[in-house]
Amino acid sequence: MAVIFFFVLEPYMREQTKKHSPLKEVVYENDDFHLKVNYSSPLKKSREIFGELVPFDTIWRTGANEPTTFFTEYSIRMADKSLPPGTYSLWTRPNKDSWDIIFNKDIPDWGVTVMSGGKETARNPEEDVIEITVPVERLEKTMENFTIDFEDNGELFMFMAWDNTKVKIPVNN
Template identity: 35%
Template sequence: MCTTIKNFYHLFGSFLLFFIWSCSGPSTNNAGSEADATMESASEEERASPLKTTSGEIGDKSIKVQYGSPGIKGREIWDDLVPYEEVWRTGANEATYITLEEEVLIEGEPLAPGKYSLFTIPRANDPWTVIFNAEWDLEHGHFQYDEEKDVLRVEVTPTWANESQEWLSIEVVADGLEVKWEKLVLPITIE
């Protein structure tokens, strides 16, 4: 009898969680509507870390990056909000991802066309590890990170600017990507 009741509560709990998730999760209706688009835009404006998209050309290769842009907001960033020696989603909220239309060289290493999540491992005095991972659509960023899905890891040395930048930005520049936040500049060479 006890086992039957436990099974019932387990099944009921699973059903309830699924029901809540399906009611609040993303819509799978591809038709969409103007009202849905307006609501989505409003919710993007309300995000504490706005969702940003940047794109550009490096040589003749098109690159697009999407990321959540957190602000400093008076917080200590390096080795506090963003711990050293731990995988960081290189942004906020969902995983940052990059879209490549053709093969590129990242710090001299080849990376095939496709979409990749972009993670980093920050370090105090050593080069950072920049990671391109096959699972690009991670809703909870580094909390879902799986090292076995890494496609490429390279080492990059950050530099430090004199002036602080409040909001994280990732820019496509002539020779790659630049991740900037607080006084950090992380140049990732792409060719």
């Protein structure tokens, strides 16, 4: 039974979830500064997102499916914390007025545990590299797709937005 699950059911479930939460890749390049984020982008679909689908004060895999990954070639500063070069899994703890953003050395195969029915993340807290807290901004226009991208208006930010919520993390090289 376990063999059928891991070789038939699990790949089928992953394929089905990716139809509803497509994979996205975002790249930021400026001279030698190169950042990349890979994530799955779920849809709002008339659901209450933060505080309901994504509970407050609970670690979220930050998107859907596999964990979101963040890559930097060089040491950078995320807000006021130094992040060495490498690829990290990106986790968040959304709250009503602020989010905790966590960069973790471990990149698990899937963002949640199967045995928990998707309620528990696969994050190993012992592998956390940095954790920062950023304020929430309210959006006037609803974002239907969960989105991660970069804003550079003289100051660089990585942002995450969904529903009527946006958070921005300052990035410096």
